[in-house]
Amino acid sequence: MKNYEILEHISDLKIRAFGRTKEEVFSNMLLGMCGNQKTKVLPGKVKREIKISSPELSSLLVDFLSEILYLTQVNKEVYSEVNFKKFTDTELKAELVGQKVERFGEDIKGVTYHSLDIHQKKDGTWQAIVLFDI
Numbered sequence: 001m002k003n004y005e006i007l008e009h010i011s012d013l014k015i016r017a018f019g020r021t022k023e024e025v026f027s028n029m030l031l032g033m034c035g036n037q038k039t040k041v042l043p044g045k046v047k048r049e050i051k052i053s054s055p056e057l058s059s060l061l062v063d064f065l066s067e068i069l070y071l072t073q074v075n076k077e078v079y080s081e082v083n084f085k086k087f088t089d090t091e092l093k094a095e096l097v098g099q100k101v102e103r104f105g106e107d108i109k110g111v112t113y114h115s116l117d118i119h120q121k122k123d124g125t126w127q128a129i130v131l132f133d134i
Helices: 022-035 055-076
Strands: 004-007 013-019 039-043 045-053 079-086 091-104 117-120 125-134
Touching: 004 022, 013 022, 022 055, 022 079, 022 125, 045 055, 045 079, 055 079, 055 091, 055 117, 055 125
Parallel strands: none
Antiparallel strands: 004 013, 013 125, 039 091, 045 091, 079 091, 117 125
């Protein structure tokens, strides 16, 4: 199973992520988002703790990605790994692992609710679609 794919969109970044679990689809969406920022990374690793609460699963996904985008911009870091310590449909606690960034090439401005979808397929796997404003 592939982690994610970039979907065609006229002006923004649209990603479809896949996973065997909800946690894996969140993690793969993170990889898709951060992997498409065209950064020049510096050596060494950084870690950040996050805690997010939302009313339901799709909002949790948007809030999760928005928090990571905020941390990316404020700390000049890009994250390639997430280790979930708690994960429900309305709350998560996790540790992000990444690297400092010298500069960004592609700037993602925000995570949108437009075309947002997260669901479990008939085969038991998960899929999510998110549109990012660039």
